[in-house]
Amino acid sequence: MEEGLRSFSERNNRNITIASQVPDVCRNEACALGIDEAGRGPVLGPMVYGITYCPESRAQELKAIGCADSKTLTEEQREKLFEKLDSLGDFVGWAVEVISPNSICNSMFKRLKHSLNEVSHDSAIGLIRKALSLEANITSVFVDTVGPPEKYQAKLSALFPGIKITVSKKADSLFPVVSAASICAKVARDKALSSWQFKESPFVDLKDSEEMKWGSGYPGDPTTKKFLAKNIDPVFGFPQLVRFSWSTSEQILKTKGVSVEWEDTEEQENQAVSVKKFFVNSGKTNTPRRHPYFADRRLKPATKLV
Incomplete structure (x- = not known):
């Protein structure tokens, strides 16, 4: 993770995804995957989405090592737990997406606005697809909800048929695999902030x-x-x-800030403009005065409809 976050800190205006190796056991056994985020509300820094996955038969081992909602843990406890999770590479896999502030703003400022909820959903969906593309045998997914749980669960179920989806409030305190994901996300965000360039x-x-x-x-x-x-x-x-x-x-x-007034160079909305004006002669030469759009595409007025 350290190397990936250093790469992010050096450019910090684009998103980055960092993933562990997929344990061999996770390719063969039915696995549970948890999803959670860190940094949704702050005005500073990236938002980070994290996943962890492991065989369903061993999910309770994550609770045994101390995984809990990252908000209930100190920074030192989170760091130690992440190191522990990373050391359990024989049966635990993880991945994080670090979503830059620049990317969040660009999404929310689009003419067709992409809300923070939609950015969150996109990241969660992308990380599930990442795990599947790495050939992890994901059979169940547990998600800490963003927005109404029922609608979010229906959306994910439609996208991932055959995988049992559970979307719940407080999932990070209910399901150990989500608790582990929350720790990965929080540790990644803290490291991204502390190394920000x-x-x-x-x-x-x-x-x-x-x-x-x-x-x-x-x-x-x-x-x-x-x-x-x-x-x-x-x-x-x-x-x-x-x-x-x-x-x-x-x-x-x-x-x-300094206020800026942008010059409106577009035609007035209510002003009727005929396309014919772009084809008529200027009166000064025999060359038709044509708009560059038509000239570049070698378009001419139709003289006969077939």
């Missing part, structure tokens, strides 16, 4: 220890708000660590 220097002062403290990253955290207020350029906005699409950052941009 800012490309926006010098307007982000890398030598100012106060400016580099961002707290929990959640919108209501005073330290996070202070970081946002200090690290904004009036023209270019925030560094890529920040999710521009969150209301917290949008409000600061409105207050401290």
Whole structure:
């Protein structure tokens, strides 16, 4: 994971998926797969989705080693548990997708907006497909829900016929395989944040220890708000660590950023434009005045309909 996250930190504007080797036993025995995320709510940093999978007959061993909802564990406990999970490569596999703040914002700012729920669903679906493509024998999937559990479960069941899908609230505390996934996701997000490499220097002062403290990253955290207020350029906005699409950052941009007016070069909506005008002569030469679209494609007016 370390090498993959270093690669992400160096570019940090694109998503990256990191996966363990598939244990041989997971290719042959029926396996349960758990899915959970970390970093859905913060205004700073990536969101990370994680999966773990193991033979259904050994899923309770994950509970025995201490896997629990990552939010109930300290950072040190999570680190040790991830190391333990990674050492159990003879029967446990895992994968994480690190979704960059830039990718989240681009999705949410599209003309046809792609909501955070949809981004979450896409990541979960992609990770299930990743495990299947690696030939893991996944027969059951347990998911901590995003949105209404019934609709999400129906969506996944339609996409993965033959696999038993269980979508539940608090799945990370109910199913050990989901608890393990939550630990993988949380450890990956913490490491991605701690190794984040800012490309926006010098307007982000890398030598100012106060400016580099961002707290929990959640919108209501005073330290996070202070970081946002200090690290904004009036023209270019925030560094890529920040999710521009969150209301917290949008409000600061409105207050401290320079307003921009974009020139509308398109035709007025209510102005009727006939396509014939692109084919008529200009009156000055014998060469027809034609729009480049038609000229490039060698399109001519139809003189006869067949």
